[in-house]
Amino acid sequence: MPPRLFSRIAVDVTPLRESRDLRLLIGGEVITGLGTQAALVALPYQVYVETKSAFLTGLLGAVELIPLMAMALLGGALADRHDRRRLLLFDQIGLVIGASALAALAFAGSPPIALLYVLGAMMAGFGAIQSVTTASIVPNLVAPERLRSALALNYGLGTLTMVVGPAIGGLVIAGLGLGAAYLIDAASCLAIVATVWMMAAQPPRGAIAEHEPVLRAIGEGLRFVRGNQALMGSFAIDLVAMTFGMPRALFPVLAVSVYHAGAAGTGLLYAAVAAGATVAALTTGWLAHARRLGRIVIFAVRVWGVAVAVAGLASSLWVAAGLLAVAGAADSISAVCRSSINQSVTPDHLRGRMSSVFSVVVTSGPRLGDVESGSVAALAGVRFSVLSGGLACLAGVGVIMLAFPALLRYDHEQVAAAAPLPSPAPV
Incomplete structure (x- = not known):
């Protein structure tokens, strides 16, 4: 492909060069996303292996939906009230606890299906808060004229984890078992903790009053x-x-x-x-x-x-x-x-x-x-x-x-x- 044509269609990486905080945020998201996608393969696979029921496996998505929607709305209100960087750090605690609990159950063998549903719903809810919070941070890390490129980079690298992550999850499950896949998810949360910790504070501009009801x-x-x-x-x-x-x-x-x-x-x-x-x-x-x-x-x-x-x-x-x-x-x-x-x-x-x-x-x-x-x-x-x-x-x-x-x-x-x-x- 001619260099001039490539430069016209390739996404502009200038936002990454200009913004250290954007590099940190996206880098942490990519590593964490790989672990998340591995766990997303592991959980329905585990439910199906335990139950041999396509219906109960599909029910997992329905169980996750309500907490996911509720926590997304709550996370949006919190992101407009508090420092978004700090909220993102606290959210990782819930994700690490959930993934670690799933790993422990997998190593123990034959966990109650109801408990897998509960932990799946928990992971979906905290994942929703992470998604909402990172989305509200990105626009403040780049100049307005770079926003579209920053969003494209964030979205493109996020979808890349959806291609690579499930493959990693399948290989890990086949080679090391379900527990290892969940441990990888828990460990991957540490990546975004490390990168976000190095970012500047991200308070919302014109935040809602802290005493206003959620x-x-x-x-x-x-x-x-x-x-x-x-x-x-x-x-x-x-x-x-x-x-x-x-x-x-x-x-x-x-x-x-x-x-x-x-x-x-x-x-x-x-x-x-x-x-x-x-x-x-x-x-x-x-x-x-x-x-x-x-x-x-x-x-x-x-x-x-x-x-x-x-x-x-x-x-x-x-x-x-x-x-x-x-x-x-x-x-x-x-x-x-x-x-x-x-x-x-x-x-x-x-x-x-x-x-x-x-x-x-x-x-x-x-x-x-x-x-x-x-x-x-x-x-x-x-x-x-x-x-x-x-x-x-x-x-x-x-x-x-x-x-x-x-x-x-x-x-x-x-x-x-x-x-x-x-x-x-x-x-």
Whole structure:
């Protein structure tokens, strides 16, 4: 690839060069993310081995959903009230305790399934606080004109852990057992403790009063999101895409019953989405000066829907994986643009709570998609479920455009001129 072309599409790494704190934060997140992904493989695997029940294994996701959503909202209010760096450090205590308890149970053998559910819910809740807090920190670590590149780097490296982490988890479980995978997760939390400890304090600017009730603070954040049509549109379009166009629950069914590729084929389909997302996020240099981010989001979600729909008709595993990689790339571009929109229209003292709503949407969409795709597949077959989900996503985009025209009209330069972002803290 010619150097000039590469420089135009490769994500700008200038934010990492300019901001020591951003390097520390992302570096800690990457190492911790690898451990988290390893544990995310271990827990459902353990539940299935213990119960031999696909239903009880799937129930794990439902058990995790409520604490994840509740803790995300709580974490957003706390992130807008206290030093975000300190909150992130305290949150690691809960994650280390949870992962260590899972390791101890794995080494002991045959733990009660109910206890695995409780610890899984605990890990999901503290993980939500970590996600919300780090999302609210990033915009204050870089200059406003570097924000989009910083978000792309953070997202791209995060999706990379979703490709590498499960592979590490599978190898560790096969070679050393479940307990070792959980211990790796616990130890990985120390990485973000070490890097965040070296960062400067990250107090929110214009923080809410400490005596204000938490529920009132959460309500204020929800009212802000509801009152901003561009925000609402970005959340709604992601929810539509994930609910109707994310057939991840059907990947094992496609691999086993359609393509006869077994566990290896299942892993390939899961990895294809994340791999496409990683490549796209790390080649978003062309987005650095784009203004009409809402239009890019709408186009990207349309590509997502088309790719998923055609994947439902694919005649071979590799064609399906290629189409899912295209879908993942489109979702990645949408995610970077939506994150830029969300952070740009939100004052710093509301970023934690806005990020908490974003986390709830991102969390609930794929799980609703599991229910939708599984139900349709049970009634009409797996191929029809994937195809109809992609088409429903396309129809949903049209509805979103009508319901939230502010997303289509979004102009980054106009927003920046009307409400410029504050200068970043010294690094």
